[in-house]
Amino acid sequence: MRVLLVGAGGVGTAITRIAARRPFFDEMVVADYDLDRAQAAVTSAGDPRFRAERVDASDSAAVVALLRRTGCDVLLNATDPRFVMPLFEAARAGEATYLDMAMSLSQPHPSRPYEQTGVKLGDAQFEQHFFWQRDGLLALVGMGVEPGLSDVFARYAADELFDEIEEIGVRDGANLTVDGYEFAPSFNIWTTIEECLNPPVVWEDGRGWFTTAPFSEPEVFDFPEGIGPVQCVNVEHEEVLLIPRWVGARRVTFKYGLGEDFIRTLRTLHQIGLDKTDGVIVPGPNGPVTVSPRDVVAATLPDPAQLGERMRGKTCAGTWVRGTKDGAPREVYLYHVVDNEWSMAEYGCQAVVWQTAINPVVALELLATGAWSATGVLGPEAFPPRPFLDLLTAYGSPWGMREQTALVAA
Numbered sequence: 001m002r003v004l005l006v007g008a009g010g011v012g013t014a015i016t017r018i019a020a021r022r023p024f025f026d027e028m029v030v031a032d033y034d035l036d037r038a039q040a041a042v043t044s045a046g047d048p049r050f051r052a053e054r055v056d057a058s059d060s061a062a063v064v065a066l067l068r069r070t071g072c073d074v075l076l077n078a079t080d081p082r083f084v085m086p087l088f089e090a091a092r093a094g095e096a097t098y099l100d101m102a103m104s105l106s107q108p109h110p111s112r113p114y115e116q117t118g119v120k121l122g123d124a125q126f127e128q129h130f131f132w133q134r135d136g137l138l139a140l141v142g143m144g145v146e147p148g149l150s151d152v153f154a155r156y157a158a159d160e161l162f163d164e165i166e167e168i169g170v171r172d173g174a175n176l177t178v179d180g181y182e183f184a185p186s187f188n189i190w191t192t193i194e195e196c197l198n199p200p201v202v203w204e205d206g207r208g209w210f211t212t213a214p215f216s217e218p219e220v221f222d223f224p225e226g227i228g229p230v231q232c233v234n235v236e237h238e239e240v241l242l243i244p245r246w247v248g249a250r251r252v253t254f255k256y257g258l259g260e261d262f263i264r265t266l267r268t269l270h271q272i273g274l275d276k277t278d279g280v281i282v283p284g285p286n287g288p289v290t291v292s293p294r295d296v297v298a299a300t301l302p303d304p305a306q307l308g309e310r311m312r313g314k315t316c317a318g319t320w321v322r323g324t325k326d327g328a329p330r331e332v333y334l335y336h337v338v339d340n341e342w343s344m345a346e347y348g349c350q351a352v353v354w355q356t357a358i359n360p361v362v363a364l365e366l367l368a369t370g371a372w373s374a375t376g377v378l379g380p381e382a383f384p385p386r387p388f389l390d391l392l393t394a395y396g397s398p399w400g401m402r403e404q405t406a407l408v409a410a
Helices: 010-019 035-045 060-070 081-093 129-134 149-161 189-197 238-246 260-271 293-300 340-347 351-369 385-394
Strands: 002-006 027-032 050-054 074-077 097-100 138-140 164-174 201-204 208-211 219-223 228-234 251-256 280-282 289-291 314-325 328-339 376-378 400-403
Touching (some): 002 060, 010 340, 010 351, 027 035, 027 060, 060 081, 074 351, 081 097, 081 189, 097 351, 138 351, 149 238, 149 328, 164 219, 189 260, 189 293, 208 238, 238 251, 314 351, 328 340, 328 351
Parallel strands (some): 027 050, 074 097, 097 138, 138 376, 164 251
Antiparallel strands (some): 201 251, 219 228, 228 251
């Protein structure tokens, strides 16, 4: 296997450090619009199987040319969601397997955004399923931690833990703090704004997908391994669009433990228009320039990948499932916790980006060995979950399961 990794930010760099410890691939080409950043990721991996290239992720033709020049048969997308479609299309044109950790962007319903879906996350990719399948190619979409591992948990619960499932709720929470900052997101702020301020999607059997207002249906969820109770709210996320395609459940939700201060800051950004992606004209010394307000926000905040030394605490990603087994009610929480102190000491990566990065590397190894194999545009739920969970543990990052008690309304 020869992998073209596009994106050498925090997650991309963590991918190189994790993959460097595994023997399943022959070469990994790390490509970024900033060649110095790509070279830094390669240097940090300390492995001759890695090398750096420059590429513009928005230029599909350039990506196809790079795939062909390097002989890579897999494209792993570690960029933000704006670049999903050009990279997705480049992979098919270059006859490469494709993996990403976030899916094509949504567009709210034009007149009823908090009731009906418009263009949903991943719609543009799933529309091409026939062509990928016809060409004998695989696009494994949403293969990070959330989406990704959370979807594997959902399939595992359906296969091995339940006879019938009433609800699947992905729940993400942390007790992370960043010394010296009042507001310092631990993940890409562009993506954080996108998923938190868009209308959240919920799925119900008999109703299908529908939307609610941002930050709706607050609840307090008690996270394991010392994290404790965190207020969680509805957020737009890929799992709700993925899980119902392969796993039977009467309701599917995603809730994120943001905290009141974080929610207040995001609402303020929205109120004053700093979440917008369309360019605005700003006077400059050499004449007017056009800038995206969201890009300005991203430029003023610290790079999440560089916050590891200042971060304290743990992050938890998991899937809460409620249903019946052998005629009796059952409720479990399948989860994966990463302690920032451990990930920094072991890999030099902060916990959130490391937890995201390990999952596509595990998936790549399963594809390389043939443990996972398919064609078309597919989510993690389309594959047997046990090989993934076993290999995740073999990587030294075990997952857990807790028999669950009822949630508490906020």
